[in-house]
Amino acid sequence: MKIGTLAGALASSVCIVAIATPAQAQERAFDIPAGSLRAALDAYNRQSGRPLIYRAEDVRGARSPGYRGTASPEAALDAVLTGTGFSARMDSSGAIAIVRAGDRSGTGPSEVRAEAPQVSDSTDIVVTGSRLRRMGNDSPSPVTTFDRAEIDRLGSATVSEVLRYLPQQPYARAETYSSTGAQFVELRGLGLDSTLVLLNGRRLVPSAADALFNAVDLNAIPLAAVERIEVLSDSASAVYGADAVGGVVNVILKKSIDRPSITLRYGGADGGANEYRVSGAAGIDTGTLRLSLVADYFRRDTLLGRSRSLFSDQDYRRFGSIDQRSTSANPGNVYSLSGGNLPGLTSSFAAVPASGSGGNLTPADFSATAGQLNLESTGVYESIIPASRRASIFAFGEIDISPIVTLFAEGLYGNRRTDSLYDPSSLFQETVPADNIYNPFGEDVLVDYLFAGVGPTDTINRSNMLRGVLGLRGRVSSWDWEVSGLRSHEDGYNVTTNSVDFAQADCLLTNPAARVGGACNGITGSLNVFQSGPGGEATLLASLVANPARVHYSSDGTQLLAFVRGSLFSLPGGAVEVVAGGEWRRESISNSRSLTIRPDREAIGLFSEAHVPLVGSGMNVPGIYELGLTGAIRYDHYTDFGDTLNPEVGVTWRPMPDLLFRGSYGTSFRTPSLFELYAPRTTFVTSVRDPRRNNQLTSGVTRFAGGNPDLDPVSGKSLTAGIVWTPRFVPRLRLSASYWSVEMKNRVGAFPVAVLLATEADYPDRVIRADPTPADIAAGLPGVIRSIDISRINYGSLKTRGLDLSFDYGVMSRLGDINLSLAATRVFAFDTITRPGVVDLERLGVASGQGTIAKWRATGGLQWSRGGISLGTTTRFVSAYDDVDPGLQARNGRIIPAQFYVDFQFSADLERIFTSQASGRSVQLTAGLVNLFNRLPSFSEVGFNVGHDFSQSDMRGRFGYISLSYQF
Template identity: 30%
Template sequence: MHSKLRRHRILFATGVTLAALGWAGSAAAQAADPSAGSSQQGAADAPASVQTDAATAGPVTIGSGDVQGGDIVVTGSRIRGAAPVGSTVIAVDRKAIEASGAVTTDRLIKEIPQVFDLGTSENSRGQSGGNSNITFGNSINIRGIGPYATLTILDGHRVVNNSRSVDPSIIPSLGLERVEVVADGASAVYGSDAIAGVVNLIPRRSLNGVETIARMGFADNFHESQFGIAGGRTGDWGQVMVAYEHVFRSNLSGDDRSFFTSDQRRFGGRDFRSTQCNPGTLTVDGANYAIPAGGVTPATAGQLVRGTANLCEGFRGQDLFPETKYDSVNGTFTAHITDWLDAFGDGYFSKRSFRRLNGYTGATVTIPTTNAFFVRPPGTTGPETVQIRLDDLPNNETTGFTRSWQGAGGLRASFGGWQVQGQLIYGRSNDTANTPNGINTPALNAALASSNPATAFDPYGLGRTSAAVLAAISDQVFDAPTLNRFTGVEASINGTLFTLPGGGVKLAAGYERQELEVSLGLRRGAPSTVATFRDFDRQVDSGYAEVLVPLFGPDNAVSFLRRLELSAAVRYDKYSDVGHTTNPKFGVNWSPASGLVIRGSYGTSFRAPLFSQIYGNSSNLFVQPYADPSLGGTIVQGVALSGGNLDLRPEEATTWSAGVDWDPFPNARISLTYWDVSYTGQVDTYLADLAILSREDQFAGTGVILRGPAAAARIQDLLAQGIAVARGVLPDNPTLFIDGRTQNLGRSKTSGIDVLASYSLETAEAGTFTLNANATYLTRYRSAITPAGTLVDRRNTLFNPLTFKGRASLTWNYEGVNTRLLVNHVGGYDNNTLPNGAVQKVGSFTTVDLGVTFDVGDPDATRFFDGGFSVSFDALNLLDQDPPFLDFAPTVNGSGGYDATAANPIGRQIAVTVRKRF
């Protein structure tokens, strides 16, 4: 992988950085400026708006005027002491983290309305990108623009990923200082992936003492627990912090939720029950015969009634989300070596293990007359098939883990108002998802044909198949491990170029080098099969510069020009495999009056295709159930092809926004933002899209959907190429084919309005009341399947971004008691997957959370039993609101009877949390 050449490049970049630091040291020796302070991404001393006493269980907002003259680096800008010009940062601070009912960092972030649960999610994999989520992880999808269009970083630098995305839960919530979200294009600042925005996980650097947490939560047939400890020290010498957390979340079975059902008639919906049951349904000479309960033998064949069929739940035993265990640790350090030189670093280790029950396999199998248990309905002569659910075989189980670790460290020199910084980053990750009991189709066919009862398969409902035969039929292993290695080098300089009447003109500039190596593995076949790997690598060299120009400020303010700031950023990225790109961004803040800022931004962004999208772990066929509107929603078995695409190109986007931040009176803020994203060359995959037939006309001419003889011929051609069936049993006469490989087909135009508001009222007698509200409203979401296709409005339709999401909280702090009332709302939408153009109006989903925290003893106590305890009681979904009914067939990827992307199926959850600080 040309590792020797890459090491030379890294050593060269490191030498440049150290040389710059040496020059900085020389300059500092001549003119040290102690007042310059120290700066780092995620430093302990956050701006006032972030460190507000936000025991509000909601985000606070960093507006365009919140950071003035400090050393903090706020997400969205590389310039110290300035928030990103033209953009707003949504920050979830430490108090809000503690008040949240979320036990993992990803769920904490998904409480923000601008984050949509579409695509890469543990509970729903039916949207774009979901098919790659083989380990049931979570990623952040800002505004539903795409599961890979949001960049997640740690303390301002990149994080090793699984060649797809970053799961924020690599960092324990106990080790977080805050989370900052910039819902605006940021490729000019951070590079690839930041089309919809960027999420910065800022670890704790201010902890001085020890903090422990224990939490237990329970719901109907569900429970979770969280245990953690963090310790830190701060002083004139610097700081150090280490946090560890263990989280367990039980699985939630679809069998335990009545709304996840195939028979939706009692809710006013359709009957999606399957004929693949146990006992099953015989088909001979074009007629069906329901096998009676208790089975059928040649002696009882007269009980078979022509024109009957068994109907049953098609997804018995399937989890809505998997059992998951998290073990994660992270740490930070800062060392003040001299008054001008600091060493700093951060790191983490995380392992997330999962176990998911995928449900029992359904199949339609042909029964040769040689079968030892063969039964023929009276008066029939033709070939015989049985539609059956293979309950005698084990539940399809997938187990696996995502394990990753990373360390980053560097030096930072301060001199004369300037800072020079350099750091090295190295990390590795390992993804694996093992399905140990896949169907061995040759073994199944052999058992169906066997005339020996000891080696034959019994499809007639009496359970006479031997354990040895069942084991042979379900012995196929499928695993697609992915190994990743990331090496990064960063060097930057930051300071004031010169001073204008409005303030100092500031510059941030730097160089970054990324080395990415991935091994895509495949293990398929007998248990003794050894995984084979294909190795790929990518190198990225990047340079960036950002300048802030304050034309008007406190020293030269005039009427209607109290403040006017301009910013410009540009970044050049050169990829070793997909070319190069240059992306600018411009911003403006204008304050015509005190407490009022009008802002705007414009920029371009891009996203390089992922290794997994270009190459794919493997090409496989998946037999899956599809709801077919042309047949009244009847479930049909289709065959989908997975795999990569060597011709993928980078995605591109143009983004702009305009907004206003208004502080109408003390302790109050209202922020409005209109945003617009034009996205082209989107990489889409349709392997996991089980609702694709509802848009069949839009795929005309693409070859993505084939029916009838064309489908059968395509499948036979793929089988002849050696592409195997990875899941399900291939029908004898397949009539539906879906090309689920990655393609640069899509384009979209999305726009909307964000509204954030906060108000705090302090009273002398009744304590402090705080109100927070955050909502997003989509004014447009139009997309096309193909680059030349007609843009279609998909806003407020199934499995697409919804028009409205909002969250509001009211908290009351009084004499050591914090009471929180939260309302979460997702608007209703249209289910446009019904036959004949019919539309179901799906209701909105509103839940109420209630929490109370009691502080016990002296919160500043240094001895264990003197105080510092807090006990919290939380009721999430207090009113036990069920998800709104969705007239949609259950699928192997989530949803069905309810929408997993818009509603939580857990129900009311009661949790108790104990914290101790000393």
């Protein structure tokens, strides 16, 4: 797998195509189709491994004859440029500038450095982590990139699946974590709301259906339209504003499509989760007008719990744990109401006999099951992976309205449906009266019962999302500018069906003579919970189904962005680059369950960045080949909570051309979400144990919950320091290491009742007590609790630090191209505090329901290609960690073993293999296996009732896929 550090910010007028280091000058096979020069240069970059630098507007409209055959990289490039009016010029670093023939003043390597794997997709360069015109490998903060070729090699079907191969994301929650089937990203494990997600460099509004998490559902982004995914695993609030505490994920969609194409894909796992995808893309480039369109349809079938043993058999005693099967079973269980023996039996409880039929049972029929219980693995009904359908269309267009001004627009439409199944409704300790015609005991009894005859509860989530961008950009001398507006809207609903109306069930359990009119909503007869089976006729069961519970939701976002950037003046080390701009946005979220959370929120941001090259490569300073400083600062004002100012500083130092030291420090923030601030207050009566009254159980306590408009923003600070080595004597070798540290304060959370009562002295206004009675005073006790307030509050902090390591190496020879890579993250500490002065259970190397932080995560890859055929394997590794008892929140002595997942892929370009002429067409056949050795999760108690750690495991198991792509 090739995951490189992204080339950083550069002028929108400059297009960079690059790889890590120059390749050896031996001959190799090339297959570069005729067409636009820009597409030919992109293809040359991918096939040769040579860094190229050129101005996109210079090559616009130029056509290349292409090249197919075996030649040295130099000869192949000459053939590609034949008749185009352009030539190549190389400097000592190996970077190649594409300039007009005879031009000695074009963009050269002294202005930009090309080292990271990136293929630009338009003149509108979108680079994560900075708005400056600098290259990413010279940036103080590293950026990891999954380009399109890498995405295809991984065999992933969604953006979230791609990010599973990112070691900086310590865990990935299963789709069933959210009732909508949403998937999120959590860099460094800092929380769902601490990673900013961008689409083409502009922020996405958090998904309305998941307002509780204040996070973007990655499933809203069609992977078929993605050109690359850039990940900055460092705070970036000084550049992008709120929510970038843990880092930034920037998804870049395809904007330049030289030839139309269509792709078909099918995949499946044992027992379900079959996938079907059809996608197509087309584009137009007339020189002044550029249009592209990508359409994608994706369907995934469900994977039911009955297909995996940890769900189908929840008796975990076989792993040395406990039996977690439910007593709400079918057939069910009967209990004495008084606690004494059931009539005619020697026990207070008994299992309903499996052979029970109708109303003919007597107490004697229970003699064999007295003292026994029926137990049910309800996981068999649940969807491990929910069924889903997604249809998306992405369109991009731009037109040059003058030699220096371009009008651009983009639009994304998505329609999604997710269908999640849960276990059927059930009765637990429900009273069945003596006069129920099926009650064989002649007295009131208690019953546990599963409505298996009604079937699983079904939650359907549907949404439509529309997002559009319109803007202008241009260039004046050495300065460029951009003004753009964005509008997004999401509308949908969540509906729960096939759940039981318990009022109807209660009516059907009572004496028919006591019913109004002798019927329950027109249904006569009684519900039979003393048999193995559905419990009644079809009409009776149909009457039990409650009306669908529907929740509507919507979100709106409007953004305006303007900036200008360029060279302020020149120093001996180079030009001082600056950018300055402003941003305005308005967001709103509504939910019919909690009414409108707030009509809207507005924010205004002002930002500026600068890069100062203190020492340049031409200054001949001993020990300093290059030295640069960067700085960024951003001011944000929010209408609902105030102001915040966040700076960031960085340094880059090259003692020699192939060795880079870098570091950065910055502050960041996250605004409280609209849900956290304005979720309506709710109240209900409960019982609590009072630690100040000797753990007395106090009933009738009013509990308040909801938002808190007085919340402060979450603040953070981050530090990174690293080294990158690209030795010139070993072409295509790149080694890097980065130390990182992140600290967050004022984290927002709902107060657990036990934590609140244990720290009552710190929050006296949240626990209201009655005046102590004379007896209380005599005993030294406070008054009884009348109410508690567990609404959200700033009270938590988190500190984590670690080391990122990466290795990339490539060899090109007549036997083929070989690429070897390894990326790993070692976490040294992960400390959280959720109440003053008290440290939580250690999170590092310990299973956690909040998401397990393993000490090591790594991804390695090995790829070989030659003559249109490629083979590749990718390995994911998670180090062993301790399991915990979720109830006691303590280690239980069990070790979750290290996890290795191996993927394999084969790909063949059939057109290249069987056709000798360079037609420009491509027929790509790809087949692969994810989790080749069918590694299923080890048992873990942290996943109560599911038997595994869902933050680290993939219950899908081995997954095979095949795709066919045709480029016309």
